[in-house]
Amino acid sequence: MKPDHLVPHSAQEQASLPVKITVIVFWGMVLVGLIGSFVLLHNLDQTINERLEGAADRIAYRVSDYLDKHPGATHDEIENTLQSWVSDHTVSGMTLRFESIAVTIGQTDPAGKFIERTTLHHRMNQAGHALARLTLYLPNVDGLVAVERKKILTVLGVTIMVFGFVLQWILKKVLTQPFQDMTRTATAVMAGNVDQRFNEQRTDEFGFLARFMNRALDTLAQHQQEKLRQALDRAQASEDALHAEKERAVVTLHSIGDAVITTDASGIIEYLNPMAEHLTGCTAASAHGSRIDKLLCLFEEATRTPVENPVTRCLRDSKAIESNSNVVLVRPDRREIDIAHSVAPIRSRDNHIIGAVLVLRDVSNTRRLARELAHQANHDALTGVYNRRAFAQRLQQALDEGIDQSARTLCYLDMDQFKAVNDTCGHAAGDDLLCQFAALLRAHVRESGIIARLGGDEFGILLDRCDEENAVRLMTHLLARIQEFRFAWQERAFTVGASIGLVTLAPGRYRDITDIMRAADTACYTAKKSGRNRLHIYRPDDSSLLRHPKAG
């Protein structure tokens, strides 16, 4: 924005100089005309009267001279002569009385203004002298004054006006026009036409000013060009640095193993690195400009519920977000990939959010290994059912959740004849028997039941939402299936059985899982002591029985 003192004035203000000059010239001339008129017209009537007096004297002198030179002139001769003189002088008429002669010429109004002159003349036909009386009748002085005024005013007015025009033209040439030319040039320069220069052709002060201002403009332009060049150099250097920085960033983004996606502030995708293309199954070109929600379909691994898009959440909450749960990405080809993600907002200099950067990492292998480790930690390596530790955890979890709404029942199974198979056919047969026995249990225990190998040939079954009656029915059925089961090993067949101790987890009955497991063990021992291959429901008085070494 230009400073106020550099803003061009309006056209009217620009025209103020010629206007002022015109005012000064013309109205100065008018003033001069008024003064001149006053001087010329002052006492005009007196001047005219004096002029008339002079005219009367001149006529009287001529008449006297004529009468002296023509003493014998007749009336007609005198009248003809006077007639011509009246028209020569500014008189309306005259009357000459000389002896017996009386000559009247022109308008003779005795009521009007007149002048009388008397002269003495010698007469040739008579001795002595005679008097001649001349009366001159004057015209109306006011009329003469009016005519004179008109002449003076007209000549003065026209002369002054013409003089004023000439003066104005001269001033325009020497002052106004060069000044206006300079103003126009200055206006053009201020409007941005920096190549415009003032006219240096003149040799007067305007020429000097033009040369001075042109030199100043040249210097200014040179400085500006230098500054512009420096600014361009700086901009070029900045651009180069920026380009190098960008190249580094691009190469880095292309090289890293994480998928990186950037969006604008409204969640529109702007960039995907190659890993992101690989992970999402979309090319950068096809994804560019589309919404991030359409590219990423995420859901929770455990619950299979959709996960809110982290970029949308990050832009809404204006804070960085990291995944704290196992999230699965579903690609357009329906392939699922375990991912971990983190999102951070991108902020401008003034701390406004201008986008977000999303980093995705393929954690399929890690999560698979974690799952395997977790499985190994919780499952029996031989039979594939839960191990004692996981069983205890589930039991503890059941206790923590409370058992007042639906009863849970714990069954403690001790396989009969396992030791015989193991001893006669070897450990391999024993292991195979355990595997087949576990498979049998899995086949006949409903899905809600948790099966675990508690040790050796002992198994535990935790039946959820199963009261004692149903548990007895289920275990009885299981015992029947176990009795029907035949274990074949190298052309030998073995029948196996199981002793089952059944404990109902009634509220408040047991303090902890050790109590429960002890009760179940006791019930199982009681069943085994009662003749094997049977079911025994735990009763509080069973606790008096001591656990004896297993019979096998």
Place this chain on the structure above:
Amino acid sequence: MTERIFRIIIGTLLLLGLYLDFPAVLWALVALLVFQGITNWRVPKLVSRLRYGPTIQLPRCCAATPDAGKARINFEAERALCLIVAALLILGYGVYNAPLWFLPWFIGFALTAAGLSGICPMILALKKLGFR
């Protein structure tokens, strides 16, 4: 027709009427100026509208007149000028001709000069007083 040309015509006619002793011309001019002043139907405006249509905007006679937005009196300066000139002519030519004989001549020259130069001191003064 612009106001400047109209001023030149009026001034010239006034001077011719005075020079040739045509009182009818002077009284006709007085009547025209009074008519313009009262009705604001000014001859330049009427002639221009007849020639170029009703939307024509006449240039200002006086180049140095201030903006119309500053006017305090809702009466056009040109109208006031017509009335003032007519009044001065009546005074100088009709009523007090003997002592004020110079007034019509002055007005004639002033109008002609204002038309030729484009600067009218009377308009400037009226605008300063607040006329529109």
